[in-house]
Amino acid sequence: MKLATFDAGAGQHVGFVDDEEVLDLTAADPSIKAMIDLLELGPREAWASAGSAPRLPLSEGRLCAPVPRPPKFLAIGYNYAAHLEETHMERPSRQA
Numbered sequence: 001m002k003l004a005t006f007d008a009g010a011g012q013h014v015g016f017v018d019d020e021e022v023l024d025l026t027a028a029d030p031s032i033k034a035m036i037d038l039l040e041l042g043p044r045e046a047w048a049s050a051g052s053a054p055r056l057p058l059s060e061g062r063l064c065a066p067v068p069r070p071p072k073f074l075a076i077g078y079n080y081a082a083h084l085e086e087t088h089m090e091r092p093s094r095q096a
Helices: 035-041 043-050 081-087
Strands: 002-007 012-018 021-024 055-057
Touching (some): 035 043
Antiparallel strands (some): 012 021
16 A cells, blocks of 8 residues: 655645555545544555545646654664764664
């Protein structure tokens, strides 16, 4: 399942990508305003809205950042061997 935030002229909507089309979940269920709403809803509940979602050609819209304004951003800065060597750190096994 490919998730997308896209703009086809009516502002940002959320949908599922299916080949060269996107199923507009925001049009089918206005409570799904942003990707964070879809993620909190869960895939099964969101998929239930897909049956009534209009299909739009991907070529008629513009893909946007998948999760605009994420509440958290996680990263590991020690994923390059050269950076580990210059900082004299051991490679972490997970994010702290």
